[in-house]
Every structure is written in C-alpha cells, then in structure tokens.
Amino acid sequence: MAIVSLGLQQLSMATVVWKIFLAIALFIVVHILSQLLLPRDRKRPPVVFSWIPVLGNAIEFGTNPIKFLQECQKKYGDVFTFYLVGKRVTVCLGPDGNQFVFNAKQNLASAAAAYNDMTKHVFGRDIVFDAPHSVFMEQKRFIKAGLNIETFRRHVPKIVDETNRFFDQYEKPTGIMDTYTAFGKLIIYTASATLLGREIRENLDDSVAQLYYDLDQGFQPMNFMFPNLPLPSYKRRDVAREKISEIYSKIIARRREENDTSNVDILQVLMDSTYKDGNDVPDHHIAGILTAALFGGQHTSATTSSWAVLELAARPDVVKAIREEQIEKLGSLKVELTYDNLEQLTFLEDVIRETLRLHPPIFQMMRKVVADKMVFEKYGLEIPKNDYLCAVPGVTQIDPACFHNPLKWDPFRWSKKTDPVHSMEQGDDANMDYGFGAVGISSRNPFLPFGAGRHRCIGERFGYLQLKAVVATFVRKFDFELVDSSVPKPDYTSMVVVPQSSKIRYTWRE
Template structure:
C-alpha cells in the first residue's frame, strides 16, 4: 500500500511539476516563441512553395489583407518572412550585415559575376568593392558619362527616318546597351567589340533562370553557355586592360576607374575582379534602365497632360540653354524626373529584396502589433507591393507624377522607406543617379525631336522574367520635328 501511495504521490508530483513548468515557460519563454508572425496556409512539407512559384505578388495581394504587414511563408525547409511597408521594414534596410546579410540569398549571382567579387567575398571586401563603384559614379565622373549618353542618343536616333513605326521597347533596350558599353565597358568595346560583347552578355543574361536561384550550378545548356561567355569576357577585358597599361592610356569610363582602384592595403584590383565588377555593374543597370525608359514612355504617351508638361519643361530649358544638354541641364528636368520616378514606383524591376537573418529581431506594425522574427528566417520585402500601399499613396494604382511634387511629396509624408524602387539604407542602389541621368538624356532627345504616338495597346507586366519588365512589343508611331521654343 505504501508503495502504491508513493507511486501515486510521485505521479502527482510529476504532473504538478509539468503544469508548473508549463505555466512558468508561458511567462519566461523567449518572446519570439510567443509572437511569431502568422503563417501563410500551405501544403504539408512544401508549405506555400507552389503558391510562391505561381507568383509572389499574387500571393502578397491575397495574404496582406488577411494577415497584415508581417507574415511568414514556408517554402519546403525555408521560412521567408515578409515585412511590407515602412513601419516594419526599417530594420530590413538599416540592419548591419552581421544581423541581416545579402550574401547567402544572392549566391546564385556568383557564376555570372565570377569569383572574388560582390557576393563571393566577405562583407569587408565587398564594402571596399562598393567603394570602387561609388568613386566611379561621383559627380565629376557622371558629367563625363552624360556627354557620352547624349552623344549616343543623338547618333542612335539620327538613324530613324522622318516618320515611321518602331517597337519602343526594342529601340530603348538597344540604345541603353550601347550607352552602357560606352560609359561602363569602355571605348574599345563600343567601337570595335560591341557585337561580340553584346552576344556574350546575352548568353550571361539567359543563363540566369528561375531555377538558377535554387541550383546555380545545375549542368544545363543555359548554364554551360553562361560559363563559356563569362570565360570569354574575362579574356577580352584582360586584353583591353593590358593594352591600356602598356600604352599608358587612360579613359573616362567605369573600366578605367576599376583599373585605377586600390584596396585599403594598397593592393590593386586584379583583371578577374575588374571583369566581375563590370559585369555586376552592367547587370545592375542595363535591364532597370531599359525597362524604366519604356514604362516612362508608355505612360507619357498614354496621359497627354503629363506629355504636355514635360514638353513645356523642354521648351523652357531650350529658351534658357538652347539645344545644349549636359549634366547640369538634365538636373533641372524636375517634371521629367517625377514622371520617371512614378513609372518606377508602379514598376520597380526588382519585385523582391531578400536578406538572411542571423539574429532575432522584433517589429511593430502601424496597428501596434509586435512580432518577433527568429534568426534563420529569410527576410523579404517587395518594392512592387509596398510602393502601392493605399495608406501611403493616394489612388496608388494610378499614374500620378504630381504625387512627388513639392508640397505633396507622398513618399516623404509617411517617413523613410516609403518609396523603395532603388532599395534603401545600407544597400541602396549605387547606380540611381546614373540611371536617372541616362533615362533623362534619352527622353529629352526624343521629346525635343519627335512627335510620338502609342499605337499598340498599353503594355502589360511580364511577371515571368527574372527582372520584371514589359510584356510584348510597345509600338510607337513617330514623326520628326523641330521643337519650337516660342
């Protein structure tokens, strides 16, 4: 009997201990275990993988109204937590690399950019390489680049007839690769090797597929062509670099900036690093500029009031400066700037930005809800979705460049990170000034020299592309003219 009582007492003690432990843990357990974000419903094991692959923006549109600005989607063994809106995304943009890292989530770029650059090096080296980019995009450098942009635009459009129809998307893509070749890759490429380089970059571009994100080294034909192109590009740039050094020749382009760059310990950049940095620069700028140029044109030709406004601005500048276009004159084009910025708000080419979380952190929504994001999660935000939030932008799906005008400035009224087409914070796009100047140089020339009319339906968004752009052709009828300054 005593043994039975002992067993009973021991059982009661164990149960009581478990209950007390449970109660204690409810109060003292880490908050991140109590306030995890809501999870998007999905299938066992794979979670929301199929919904995500079907289109992240579609998923965001469905889940944001139900779950709010912070939620997690399980993709097989990955957990991606979305932070949507400036109230919850500040840590995403401001956190140090030790807490939120780019390197792990962008490893798929390494075969394209090459070894020893950007996401294939540790953060301290990457910061030095980003310094090389920054120095190559200083105002004194940009002024020289603008002269080349203007020259390329004048030369390209001189080949148009007095009237005709063109696919604006194709024309702008081609012009921007020409401009980028001149400003970034150098005169040797633009004058003698453009067709070769263009073909090689095409193979590089086509080697970056959705499956490449998960399996960048998968032995498929597109990846093999990518690797051959990368090797050939390295050989071409090594030859150009050696030729410049042997002749003691210096040029005003990004290639020269990288040749002249040195790390803090005094080590010069290697030929392999220079090639990788140039490829990264061209990838960062080519698609985004051509896509944004096309959307800008489509919207201007759709909304005559804004077309009239930018034409009037061009007339004003021509009365003031004549036909001259340079860096400072482009900087005066505020109306055109707002039209480009609004096209970018509606159509940021990079629809998702990613980081890998190495530490727990907390966020508070604008409704006051607090969530703890555990380390190990992939953290994401979406410019394509966040740029259209109705509590920040009035009538957010409408093209309205005046929302950025002085006195209204909707992007500033809601605080930092309300407009994230170029990212922001620690990893904001270094090429933003270059992009605006390039698009302004092209469109100021088109506006001054041609009457334009959109003759195809307004374009749709190509959600299937790695860099989300314009679907199909954008057919435009043009007629050459002299813009009156009267």
C-alpha cells in the same frame, strides 16, 4: 508464358504507380490538415496557407507577387511567412518592414547568403557577394568614385549621341517600335560607352552582345532556385564569364603598356584604385565589378525607360509638359542636352521618379537569416535561421496610406507634395555610411526603388541621368501612341519587372 509475365509486370507497375499516388495524396492531406489543425507558434510569424507541400505558394507568388502579397497582408498583417519551392520566405511589409530588413546587421541577415549561389557564377569569384562584406563595400566605393559630377558631364553627351544614332536607324516617317527590345539594346550601348570603356563600345559587335546575353541568362529566377544544374545555358554562362574577363584583361594590359590614362570610365577608376590593405584591384576583380555595374544598371534602366515611354504614350499631356519644360528652362527643344541643363529638368525627373514608383524594376529584395533567430521587436516575432527575409518596396509604393490614388501614374504628384508619404515620419539613418559613402535615404521611407541600407544602389544618380537623357531625346524625336488599348500589365517572370507587351506606334517629328 511470356504474355503472363508481361501481364504480371504491368500489374506490379500499376501497383507501384498507385502506391506513389496514394503516398502523394496522403502527404498533401497531412500538409493541409497540419496547417488547419495544429496550433500556431505565436512567437513566429503566421504561415500562409498552401495546398501543395514543398511548392507552397510559388504559383501565386510567381504569377502576380504584388497581388499575392497584398492579399496576404490583409489576412495576416505586415509580417508573414510563405513557402517558395521548399524555401521559407518571411515577408516584412510597410515602412517598418523595410527598415527591419534593410537595416539588419550583417551578423543577423545577409544578402550574400541569399544571392551568392547565383551571382558568383555571373560575376566570378571574390567579387560582390563572394567577397568578404567589407571588401564588397570597398568595391561599391570604387564604382561610386567613378560616378561623380565631373564624369557625368562627360557621360551625358555620349548618352545623347548614342541615343540619337540608335533611333536614327528607325524607319521614317512612322513605324512600330518594341520599346523594351529597343531600350534593352540602347542601354548596352550607353552603358558601354560611359561605364565600361571606349574599347568595349567600339568592339561591341554581335559576338560580344551574345556573351553578355549568355551571362545574363545566369540571372533567371531558375538560377536563384537551382544555382547548379548541368544545363547548356549554365555552361554557356560560365564560358561567357571567362571570355568577357579575357576581353577586359587585354584592354587593361594595353592601357598599362601604353600608359594610357586618358579614359574617363569605371574601368580606369578600378585600374587606379587600391584596396584598404594596399593591394591593387586584380584583373579578374575589375572584370567582375564592371559586369556587376553593367548588370546593375542594364535591365533596370531598360525596363524603366520602356515603362516611361509606354506611360507617356497614353498621356500626351505629360509629353507636352516635358517639351514645355525644356522650352521654358533651356530655350528650345534644339538646345544641346548636357549634365547641367538636364539637372534643371525637374519635371522630367519626376516622370522618371513616378515610373520607378509604379513600376519598380526590383520590387522586392531578399536577405537570409544567418543568426539563430532574428527578433522583430515591434511585433514581438522571432524569425528563425535560414528564413529568407523579404522587403517589398513595390507594395509600400502603391500603398494608399502613403500615396493618394496609388495606381494612377501621375508625375505631377511629386511637385504637389500632397501625398501622405511627404509628411510621414522617417528614420534618422540616411547619413549612415557602410563603407561607400552616406546611403542618403532612410530605410523607413516607403519609396525605395533603389533599396536602402548597406546594399543600397550606388547607381541611382547615374540611373536618373541616363533615363532623363534618353527620354528627353526620345520626346524630341518622336510623337508616339500605344498600339494596345491601354498601358500593358507587368510580367513578373523574369528578375526585373517588364511590360507584358511593349509596342508603340511612333511618328518622326519635323
């Protein structure tokens, strides 16, 4: 009897599985047929074909987004929509696409609506996208105020000193270095020493590094897709945020108690700032803004320095040119690197610029349509509410219409100025001020590794300076070559684009 009932149970289980299988198959067939047979709404951007409902094009996009977007561009033009795990993403390519997304009015498309579900858990409440837009612009202005020439003059020796001390631990006379890991660690030290404050740098032991690591885990693509999961990593992220906030609060309290205003860092700038409504910046805002500044520059600078060194490892002629520039303009490779002499090293700056062109750490930027619809007049297209808008400077930066031989890493292109980008018509929006000073570049520019418009990066000058100081010091210390036979391919699975492998063989120079 028991055997018969078990048999029946198995049979009904098999029927249920079979029915689920049939339902899924039917769902997929309807999904495919509806795309092939239903007429397209001409007012809306074309939708990229996908085989699997809900998942959409997540696999192609996740594996190699640049290739996927370029192929879509060929098929559908500069504006198209694709599905990414249930989200509709409307991509706007080309200089016009950049302008459309970056110059979108706040009441039409919002970065906060796109990102805040993820970022509020990392930065905390009332900061960045969790603050009203005008307050966030003030917070950007505070950071920018801490990044001026006077502070840069004090920061450069610290960055050079950190870089020397960091690499002096490397084995002599030769060895293998994983550049992404190395620069990832180094940039935490340089950013702490310059932006976060002396006390943070002095106490940057493994436990604090672990807190930053836990917090950083809140910035995985999974957190963007699913901001609230009951997972241990999500819990650790929240605990880390609280603990980091407590560390800052103690430093702030000590500086206030001792009336210590001697520090030149963003922490002090924030302590001395007031919002337009006359209120001081509360401690938990200071902690969140500092974390935002650290994370804004951390992976971006770490991956850019790693890519720069990997590209240089394959191009001894460029390494030679970097050294010759220092000898010619500064006198020798032994002259101290300061803010003022780094400013003279324009070829070194072109090396960084070219690295950001070919390997932009943030190659695409999202907004979410918050109005009933947005009209892209140039194409006569309407983009509906709740679509994610996506600008992709990573595609314009390797578009042959903008750069000759775009896949070649060629720092010399920037001084030659023969690429089409230099004669392309741009918008007149470089002087716009959204509340943190003029943005400084037109959103129609095809080269936008620091974004454009109201969300444009305020760390660009600091970023260049830090990268120049680190790379200039590195080429003084080491000769180096690739371990692999060619420059590695990009890995798109984390929030910034990192090299798939990043090893070099270094030899100490005399």
